[in-house]
Amino acid sequence: MKLDWVSGRVELTHGGGGRAMARLVDELFKSAFSNPLLDAGNDQATFTVPAGRMVMTTDGYVIHPLFFPGGDIGSLAVHGTVNDVAMGGARPLYLSAGFILEEGFPLADLKRIVTSMAAASAEAGVPIVTGDTKVVERGKADGVFITTAGVGVVYDGVEVSSDRARPGDVIIVSGTIGDHGVAILSVREGLEFDSEIRSDSMALHRLVETMVQVAPGLRVLRDPTRGGVAATLNELAQASAVGMELDEAALPIRPQVRGACELLGLDPLYVANEGKLLCICPPEDADRLLAAMRAHPQGQDAAIIGQVVADDHRFVTMATSFGGRRVVDWLAGEQLPRIC
Amino acid sequence: MKLDWVSGRVELTHGGGGRAMARLVDELFKSAFSNPLLDAGNDQATFTVPAGRMVMTTDGYVIHPLFFPGGDIGSLAVHGTVNDVAMGGARPLYLSAGFILEEGFPLADLKRIVTSMAAASAEAGVPIVTGDTKVVERGKADGVFITTAGVGVVYDGVEVSSDRARPGDVIIVSGTIGDHGVAILSVREGLEFDSEIRSDSMALHRLVETMVQVAPGLRVLRDPTRGGVAATLNELAQASAVGMELDEAALPIRPQVRGACELLGLDPLYVANEGKLLCICPPEDADRLLAAMRAHPQGQDAAIIGQVVADDHRFVTMATSFGGRRVVDWLAGEQLPRIC
Amino acid sequence: MKYVDEYRDGAKAREIAAVIGAEVQPGRRYNIMDFCGGHTHSIARFGLEDLLPPSVRLIHGPGCPVCVLPTGRIDSAIELARRPDVILCSYGDMLRVPGSGRDSLLKAKADGASVRIVYSTLDALKVARQNPDKTVVFFAIGFETTTPPSALALLQAHAEGLENFALFCNHVMTPPAMRAILTSEERVPLEGVIGPGHVSVITGSQVYQPFAEQWQLPIVISGFEPLDLLQAILMLVRQVNNGRAEVENQYARALQQDGNPKARQVIEQVFTLRPSFEWRGFGALPDSALSIRPEFAAFDAEARFALPYRSVPDHKACACAEIVRGLKRPQDCRIFGTACTPDHPVGSCMVSSEGACAAHWAYGRFRDQQQGAAQ
Amino acid sequence: MKYVDEYRDGAKAREIAAVIGAEVQPGRRYNIMDFCGGHTHSIARFGLEDLLPPSVRLIHGPGCPVCVLPTGRIDSAIELARRPDVILCSYGDMLRVPGSGRDSLLKAKADGASVRIVYSTLDALKVARQNPDKTVVFFAIGFETTTPPSALALLQAHAEGLENFALFCNHVMTPPAMRAILTSEERVPLEGVIGPGHVSVITGSQVYQPFAEQWQLPIVISGFEPLDLLQAILMLVRQVNNGRAEVENQYARALQQDGNPKARQVIEQVFTLRPSFEWRGFGALPDSALSIRPEFAAFDAEARFALPYRSVPDHKACACAEIVRGLKRPQDCRIFGTACTPDHPVGSCMVSSEGACAAHWAYGRFRDQQQGAAQ
C-alpha cells in the first residue's frame, strides 16, 4: 500500500524506525533531494574537501504559518542556512536537514514543503546530503519544524567576523528591509491583510561571491533576520565595541512595507529579512562594493545606510529624516514570534 | 534583572531576537559550551581542516521524557550525533546545536539539559561550535527539541558504508542491546517500572578509533538506534543486497532488559540503543576485532552475533535457541515513539 | 527469570521434539489446533514448527481477540475516539486494526482523535481521573483472561464515583468459539487442541470437558513457553496414539482445575451474556460475548453514546474469516505479503503479533521463500 | 502614504522648527505637556526635541493608558488569564506590564495561562466564536479613542448571543486626568498643552474649553505626525507670546469640533461612569473611568467573576507615579536604565512605546550619554 499523498497524514509509525518510516524517507526525502552523497543511504554523508578554512552553521525553522507569500518553511530552511554559511565569507557546500513532524500533518503539505526545499537547494546549487526525521504526537509540535545545518569553504583571503567593524567603516544593506516579516504577518491569523508584499527569502551566496571578489577586505557580513536590521547592528556594535550611525533617509523600504508597518505599529528596522545582508567594509571599498552589489541581481537596491563610529556605549543611532537623532535599540516591544 | 534560573520559565521574548534572547544565549549556551570557535560569536563557526574525506550528519532529538536513567536529551543529542559521525569511520571534530524551546519550559530544566550537553561534549572532546535557539508558543512543542549536526574527518584508509556487507562477513555488536529503550520506557507515563536499567547513551568514537586501527578493512559501522538491531540490520541487508543470519543465543542482553521486555511484550531486537554499534567485517578480521573491542571499556560485552549470507530476498533471520529459525523483520508492532 | 528460563531450554526442546518425532506413528495425521493467539505467537517466536515432524501440523485457531473482532466494532471504537468529548483508551494492539475504508484508530489519532495506548485498565482509570471534562472510554476487548481487569476497573470507577469512565465492552468467550469451530459444516479435521492456558487460569479446565467428550477430541491446556507447548504437543500425540480424548492440564503450575472463582465472580457481577455477538469469520454467535449489566449502564459506552452496531463485510480479498476458523492458512490468502503486510494490514490477522498472518509473516514467510527457492 | 508622508517632510520640519526658534521670546519659558502617549511616541520616534529651542520643553503627560493603569488592575487581568475556563485577549502592549511580584501576562502565559494578543476587538470576538467552551475576556483598556471599539464588540456579542464573551473594562477618560494634573498641589508649571488628537476625534475639542478658561492654559489639539506636532507647538508658542489661552485645533482634517457623536452614543449605551477608579500616580479619581451598565452585566468580567479590586503599591524605586503627572522625568528615576529597562520593565512607563520612560530609553538616553560625555 502506497503513501496517500492526497489525503494521508503523518502517523507515528512514520517516525518509528520501521518500514513505514523507510518508505516515507525513500518516497519523499530521498526522491526529492536525490544526489550521490544522500543516495549512498548512510547515517552520514562523506565528501572530499580541500585543506583550508571551513564554516559550519545551523538554524531551526519554526515559522508560522508554514506557507507564506514568497516562500515556505522548506525554501526558508535552505536559504537561511545557505546564507549563514555565506555570511562567514564562505562558499556553501552541503546542507543537512532534520525534520520534526507532528502526527496528523497532511502528507500533501509535507510534500509541498519538501519539494520547495529541494527546488531551493537545487537553485542554490547546495545539495542536502544527510537528514533525519522524527515524528511527535499531535499537539507536541506545530506541523513541521526543520533544522538545517550547512558547511562551506571560506574564500581565500577573506576574513569576516562580527567583531571586525572599525570606526569609519561603512554599513551597506543589500536591498529593501522588512519584506519577509511583513509577508509573514500578512498571513498570520488575526492580523491578515492583503498586499503584494512577498518574503525576500533567497540564497545570497552568489552575491557574497561577487562581493568578496570586489572587496576581499570587507569586515563583516550578516543577514539581518530575527530582530531585523536593528538587532543585527546592535549585536555587531556589541561584538566590535563600536557605535553605529544610520541615516533614516537612506534605508531602502518598500512603500507597502512602510504602510503595513504603520498599520500595525511596527518599525521596519525590527522586522525580519531572509534575503538581505548587511555588510561592513572599510570606507575605501564602499563605492566599489556598492556598485558591484547594485550590478548583481540580488543587490539592485543596495544602499549605504550608515557608518561605524567610535562609541564606548556601543549605541546604534539614527539620524531621522527630521534632523533629529535617536537610538536604534534592540527590540523590546511587541512580540512577533515564529518569524523564521 | 537576571534570568531566574530557579523558578523562571522560557518566554517568547527569549526567542525574539532581542536583548532577552541575547542574554539567554550568553548566560546559558555560550557560557556552558564555551570554546574559541563558539566564543567568536558569529552565526557560523570557522575552523581549519586538512584535505581529505569528511563526513556530515544530523539528528533531531525529541525524546520523551527529557530526563531518564542514564542521561537526558542533552547528553543524548551529543552522543547520538558524535556516534553518527563515528559510524562514518570518522573522527568527530565539531557539533552544531539547534534548540526549539516551548514557552513555559522551566529554565532550571533547560540549564540542567544544557549543562549535561556541555559535559557530554567535553567528555567526548567534540565541541559545540555554533547553535541556534527558537521559542514556540506553549502547546506547540514538548519542552525541548534539540537537533545537532556533526562533522568529522574520515580515518585514512577506512571506507565504511551500509552497502558494503558481503556474504561471509561477520556481524559484531559492541555490547548489550535494548538498554536505552527500556530505560526510557521505565519512566514513561503509564508504563513506569522500577529497575536498575540505565540508558547506554555514550559516545563511541574512541571505540571506533580502536576498531579502525585493528581492522581498517571493516565494511559497515552503524549504531542500532530507532528500531533497534532488527531495523538496522534490515536496512543494511537492503542496502547491501544480502541476507543475514543471527544467532539468538549470542545476543548480549541484560537480564533486567529481558525481564522488562517480557513484562511489556517487547522484543529486545527492536528496542533502541544509544551507546552500541553494529560492525560488519570480513571474516578474517573478526577475531582480532572482537578481541580489540572487548579490551576497550566501551566494548567489553562485544559479541559476534551472526553473519552475512547471500540471499536475494535480503532476509534477516535468526536461529532461535531451540534450533528453529525465524525472520527478524522490521518493527511493525506496538508504537514506542519518542525513544530518541 | 524463574518460571520462564527453565521452559526455554533449547537443548531440552530438541530432546522433547525428538521424542515427539519418535512417538508419532507412521501414517497417522496429527492436526493440532493451537487455539490461543498467545500460543500462535510463541510457536512463531521460538520457531517450534521447525522442530516438529511433518505429520504434526499446527493449525492456528480463533484465540486472538484482535483477529476475531469484526470491522463494525473497530468502526464504533473509531467513532467514539473521534468524538471531541471522548478520550479512547486502548491496548496498543488495536491501533493498527483496519476499520471500514482505510480507517484505523492510528489514522483517527493522526486526524486529531484522542486515543491513548494503555498498558492496563488501571492506567485508563488514571486518565479518567486526570481528565474530568472528558469521557474516558476503555476499549475493552479480549477473552476471559482480559475480562476481569475490565470488570475491576468498572467496579473501581463505580466505587469512587468516577462518572467520566466507561467501557466499550467487546469481551468474548472461548467455548462458543470452540463450539463454532467444531460444529462448522466446513470443519477442519482436527486430532487435538492445545487449550488456552491463561483463559483457563480464569475459567478452569472443566469448561472443555464437553468438547473432549462430544467430539472425542484430545485437549491439552498448555502454558506459553516453548517447552510447555512441546510437552502439550507430546501429550496430544500420546492421547491420539492411545485413542484417548481427555482434557489434560500441562499448565498445572498456574492453572487449578477450578480456575479463579474470584475472577469469575467479578465478571459475573459486572457483565451478563449478550444474546448475540458478531465474530469475524463466524458471523453472529449466540451467547458468545458479554455486555455490561443494566445496573452499570452509566459506565457502558454503548448505552451512553447510543452506539448502534453495523456489520461491515471484510475486505473482499481478505481470508481472515477462514483463517480464524482454521480453514485456510495465511499463505492461502492471495494478498498475503503483497497488499497485506504488517505495515499496511488489510485484515485483522496481520495486526496482532498473535494473529496467524502476522505470525506467518514473521516466520513462515521465510520458510515459504526457502521452499520456493528449493523447488 | 497620503495624509502621512506630507506631514513627515524633514526639510519642512526644520523650517517650522526654525520659525519656532525665531518666535520664542528670550526669557520666556514654554513648558508644554504632550498629554497623549501617541504624541510622546512620535516626538521620540522622529527626534523632535532636538529641533526645538531650549526654552521649549516638552513634558510627557498621563495620556498613555498602559502607564496609568495601576498594578491592581494588571493583577486582576493575570488572575483572569490564569483561570482554566478563561482565555484573555489583550492588545499586545499589556503583556509585559509588571503586576505584583515579578508577574506579568507574559509570564502567566509562559506558565500556561491562555493569553491571546489581538489587534482588534473584532479578533477577540472571533476567538470567542471559536472557543465556545471557554469564556473569552477582552482586557479593555484605553482612553476615549479605544472605548468605542470595546463598546461595539460588547454590542455585537449581545446581538449574536455570544454568551462566552466578556469585557474586563478599564476604560478611562482624559478630562479627569487633565483636571488632576492641573489641580495637583505639586502642579508642574505649564505654559501649554498639546491636546490628544484621537481622543478628541471622539470627544470633540470642546471638552478642553473649561481647562483653557479656568487655568488660562493654551491648548492645541494635534495630529500625530511630526509636522502636526511642530505646528501645534508653534501655535502654542504663539498663544503664549500673545497671551491667549484658547483651545485650537491643529488636527482639523480628522477632528470636527463636535467629535464623533455616534461613537459617543455607543459608549453611552454600553458604559456608565464609575464612581471612582484608581490611576497610577493619581490614586483614586472620582468619575474618571467607565464601567459596564448593569443591563450588560452578563458581559462584564468583573461581575461575572466577582473580581475584587485590590490596590497595590508601586515598586518602591519606581517614579512612574510622578512621571505620569509630569513631576519627574524618566532620568530622575534612580533605576532608569539599570534595574528598569524595556526588557525588564519595573514600572509601566517602561513598557509601552508611548510610555515616557520607554521613549526616553529609546531617545533621550542617548542624549544623556552624550551630555555625560561632553561634561
Place this chain on the structure above:
Amino acid sequence: MCLAVPAQVVALLPDGMATVDVAGVKKDVSVALVDGLAVGDYVILHVGYALNRIDADEAARTLALLAEIGQLDEARQELLDGGAA
C-alpha cells in the same frame, strides 16, 4: 495605544465592514462608527475600527498653512541671507 493611521476605503462590505487600503495594504475593518462613507473616502483607522472620516479640504488647509509657515521662513531666510551677503 492611540495609534491610528489614515486609510482609504476601497470597498464597502456588509455588516458595517469595509476594505481599506494603507499604502497598498488592504484590510477589512469596521466602519460602524462612521456614517455615510463612500469608496475613496479616507478614514482614521484605530484597532480595526474607522474612528472618523478625514476631511480633504481641512487637510489641504493645514498643508497650505504648513507651506505658508515654510514660505514665511524661507522669505525671512532670504532676507537674512541677503542681509548677510
Place this chain on the structure above:
Amino acid sequence: MCLAVPAQVVALLPDGMATVDVAGVKKDVSVALVDGLAVGDYVILHVGYALNRIDADEAARTLALLAEIGQLDEARQELLDGGAA
C-alpha cells in the same frame, strides 16, 4: 493479548495492590483477583493484574516430567547409539 508473565510479589500495598518483580524489574500491579498472597509468592501477571498464584510444587512436577522426557530420550539415544556402534 493474553500475554502474561510470572512475577514475584516483593511487597504488598494497600488497596489490593502489590509490587512485583520480573527479573529485577519492579512494578506496582493489582492483586485484587488473588486472595492470600504473601511476599515471595509468584503470580501470573496480565495487563497489570495478577491472575493467579503460581504453584511451586506443580511447577516442580512439570519440570521433573520434562526432565524425564529428556532422560527417556537420552536413554533411548544411548541405546540407539550403542546399537549403532
